[in-house]
Amino acid sequence: MKKSLLFFAFICCIFHSAFSQKNSSQSSLDATKAFLATLNPEQLATVSYPYDSEERSNWYYIPKERNGLWLKSMNEIQRKAAIEILKSTLSEQGKDKAIAIMQLEIILKEIENVIPESDRRNPLKYYFTVFGTPSATSTWGWRIEGHHLSLNFTSQNNKVISGTPLFMGTNPAIVPSGNQKGYQILKDETNLGFELLASLSEGQKKKAIFSEDPFFDILSANCPKPQPVVYKGIGFDELNDDQQKKLMKIVALYVKNYPLGFADEFMRKIEKAGLNKLRFAWSGEQKNTGKGNYYCIQNDVLLIEYDNTQNNANHVHSVVRDLTNDFGEDFLRKHYQKEHSKN
Structure with a gap:
């Protein structure tokens, strides 16, 4: 028991010293206001939804048209302002991955021999949507979404209260040819999973591995309200210290896509x-x-899913969900309960 408690303290120390920073959405607020100021009335109507709109949970990660304002319809000033929102939304690690995922559409377009004038596999086919009125004293949200990227954030009183679902995917997972052959955006997400699995004993693997056949996609898909995955696997307390560190390294990898606070x-x-x-x-x-x-x-809070099965296992989908507060719903529910209790 003493060893276990010391290890928990060690884990907590590592993560909190690495992450320690005030949680503030001020930079996203400033970037969003600056972006909105560049738009004409028609564009403002397209990008804006009420905070409690059902559109907030209408998310997906396939190459389809979305509601909101897409980069292609913007002028250069507006695009630059929109990208500043993306940069303010994520950490340096997360920002770099998100932009790389958007640019990967260029490579995919070449691989699939899509005609240049087609909007299919277009790196500008990413949509920006704002929910509510952005301010330091209000509750509001924003979404940045397109093929293989979905960022859903909520702010209340200038503090990020929700950043899920956060989806990142890549096709190809590893570029098979050309000048960027071997390029792999979600390399760590792949390798760290295999490293943890390889460290397990045969007995541990019997608990962790529930099927020889992987799923075609993440199980939570684009469900507005995710449910825990029924396959339980192996528990944290069934791992040795080194294996626990490997598991927490994977968790940290996904969490570090968020702003540090x-x-x-x-x-x-x-x-x-x-x-x-x-x-x-x-x-x-x-x-x-x-x-x-x-x-x-x-x-009970966290769900991370990773799937690499499509396109001959060269097509990754990964997602982070908060089982208690996707889209800030826990906050919204408590707010409504408080308001109703006054009546």
Whole structure:
């Protein structure tokens, strides 16, 4: 027990020293206001929705048209202002991945021999949407979304209170040819999963691996309200110290896509829900040999899913969900309950 408590303290120290920073949405607020100021009335009507609109949970990650204002319809000043929102929304790590995912559409367009004038696989086919009135004293939200990217954030009193769902995907996962052959945006998400699996004993693998056949996609898909994955896998407390560190390294990788202040609070929330309740589950190929695989990590708050099965296992989908507060719904529910209790 003493060793376990010392290890928990060690984990907490590492993550909080790395993440420690005030949670503030001021930079996103400033960037969003600056962006909105560049728009004409018609564009403002297209980009704006009420905060409690059902559109907030109408999210997806396939190459389809969205509601909101897309980059292609903007002039250069507006595009630059829109990208500033994206940059303010994520950490440096997250921003770099998001922009790389958008640019990967150029490579995919070449691979699929899509005609240049087509909007299919267009790096400008990303949509910006604002929910409510952005201010330091209001509750408002914003979404940046297109193929393989969905960022959904909520701010209340100038503080990020929700940053899920956060989806990132890549096709190709590894560029197969050309000048960027071997380029891999979500490399760590892939490799760290295999590293943890490889560290398990045969007995541990029997608990962690629930199927030899991976899923075609993440199980939570684009559901507005995610449910825990039914495959429980192996528990955190069934891992040795080194394996626990490997599991937490994967969790940290996903959480560090967020701005540091929110990342710190989200990690604390995950810990409060119980690190010993974290579970790691796997299906599919057990070695990184180019065949399909899937993993998930979850407790009562966190759900991380990773799937690489499509296009001959060269097409990654990954997502972070907060099982208690996607789209800030927990906050919204408590707000309505408080208002009704006054009547």
